[in-house]
Amino acid sequence: GEDVEQSLFLSVREGDSSVINCTYTDSSSTYLYWYKQEPGAGLQLLTYIFSNMDMKQDQRLTVLLNKKDKHLSLRIADTQTGDSAIYFCAESDQAGTALIFGKGTTLSVSS
Amino acid sequence: GAVVSQHPSRVICKSGTSVKIECRSLDFQATTMFWYRQFPKQSLMLMATSNEGSKATYEQGVEKDKFLINHASLTLSTLTVTSAHPEDSSFYICSASNDYGYTFGSGTRLTVV
Numbered sequence: 001g002e003d004v005e006q007s008l009f010l011s012v013r014e015g016d017s018s019v020i021n022c023t024y025t026d027s028s029s030t031y032l033y034w035y036k037q038e039p040g041a042g043l044q045l046l047t048y049i050f051s052n053m054d055m056k057q058d059q060r061l062t063v064l065l066n067k068k069d070k071h072l073s074l075r076i077a078d079t080q081t082g083d084s085a086i087y088f089c090a091e092s093d094q095a096g097t098a099l100i101f102g103k104g105t106t107l108s109v110s111s
Numbered sequence: 112g113a114v115v116s117q118h119p120s121r122v123i124c125k126s127g128t129s130v131k132i133e134c135r136s137l138d139f140q141a142t143t144m145f146w147y148r149q150f151p152k153q154s155l156m157l158m159a160t161s162n163e164g165s166k167a168t169y170e171q172g173v174e175k176d177k178f179l180i181n182h183a184s185l186t187l188s189t190l191t192v193t194s195a196h197p198e199d200s201s202f203y204i205c206s207a208s209n210d211y212g213y214t215f216g217s218g219t220r221l222t223v224v
Contacts, residue, residue, distance in 0.1 A: 033213070042117070042204055042217035043155075088154065096208045098145045103154040 004102035006089055011108045018076040020105045022089030025070065029091040032065065033099065034074045037086045046074070046087075076107075084109045113139050115207050117216025124195055124223055132190045132219045134205035139214075141207035144188035146180060149202040149218075158203075161188050195223040 003025045012018045024032070030051045035043040049056045049063045049072070056063045062075040076083055086106050090099040114137040124130050134144060143162050147155040159180050161167040167180035177199075179191040188207075192199055200223045205216040 031212075035215075040218075040220070043206075043215040045212065045215075048212060096143055098157050098160055099155075099206070099213055100157075101147075101155045104152075106152075 004089055004091055004100055006087075006102035006105045008103065009106050009108070011110065012079050014079060014081055014109055014111045016079055018074075018079045018083070018107055018109075020074045020076075020087050020089075020107065022072040022074075022102055023070055024072065024089075024091050024100075026091060026093055026100070027070065028093040029070075030094055031092045032063075032072050033090045034061075034063065035088040035090060035101075037088065037104070039085075043088065079107075079109050081109045081111055083107060113207070113209050113214040115141070115205060115214045115216045117205055117219060119219055120217060121220045122222070124221070126196055126223055127194055129191055129193045130195055130221060132192075132203055132205075132221075134188050134190075134207070134216045136186045136207050136209070136214070139207075139209045140185035141188070141209060142185060143208050144182055145206040145208070145213075146178075146188075146190050147204045147206065149204060151202075155204060158190075192221065195221070197223045199223050 005023045033048040034046045060077045064073045086104040088104045089102040116135045146158045149155045158173045159167045159169045161180045161182035169175045182188040204218045
């Protein structure tokens with residue numbers, strides 16, 4: 001079945017850039033998402049990218065997609081302490097089907 | 112934007128009792144609602160997919176008689192954990208798909224004592 005893999009932890013200093021990586025196995029993945037989860041809270045959609053795109057930038061967030069390698073990354077520029085959270089990569093192969101999530105990357109930002 | 116209201120946010124119940132979790136789409140019609148379960152420091156595991164007016168489709172390993180899902184209207188889906196046991200303690204999150212993508216509820220922390 002489909003699988004989404006992420007590294008579990010990332011630690012950065014405030015002001016540095018953070019890069020969170022994700023790989024997926026489903027070659028028919030069409031929609032790829034990044035969600036943020038703060039302790040005890042639900043999921044907040046950060047950004048998404050369609051499989052026909054290579055890059056998407058939204059303020060401090062940059063998403064890169066390498067469809068050939070099935071690799072997705074999220075770059076957070078000028079990382080702040082408020083960015084500390086768990087970041088989930090998720091994919092679906094068509095609109096309206098359930099999202100498949102990675103295990104999440106815990107981002108720790110130190111001042 | 113699209114909002115999904117989920118409640119209760121926290122519930123503590125005694126072992127053997129049932130608990131109902133509600134998810135409402137406030138400003139859109141949610142034809143399909145997904146229910147996830149999240150264990151501490153782990154990913155979201157899909158439990159079931161519910162479509163308005165039809166029976167839910169459960170993922171392998173999820174007991175349909177224990178986790179009752181009802182999706183009677185386009186704006187409301189409920190998950191009832193029946194005869195809850197401590198191992199059912201978890202974080203449950205609903206999600207609705209719509210024109211905006213996927214909108215998640217804020218989650219329900221269930222603790223069974």
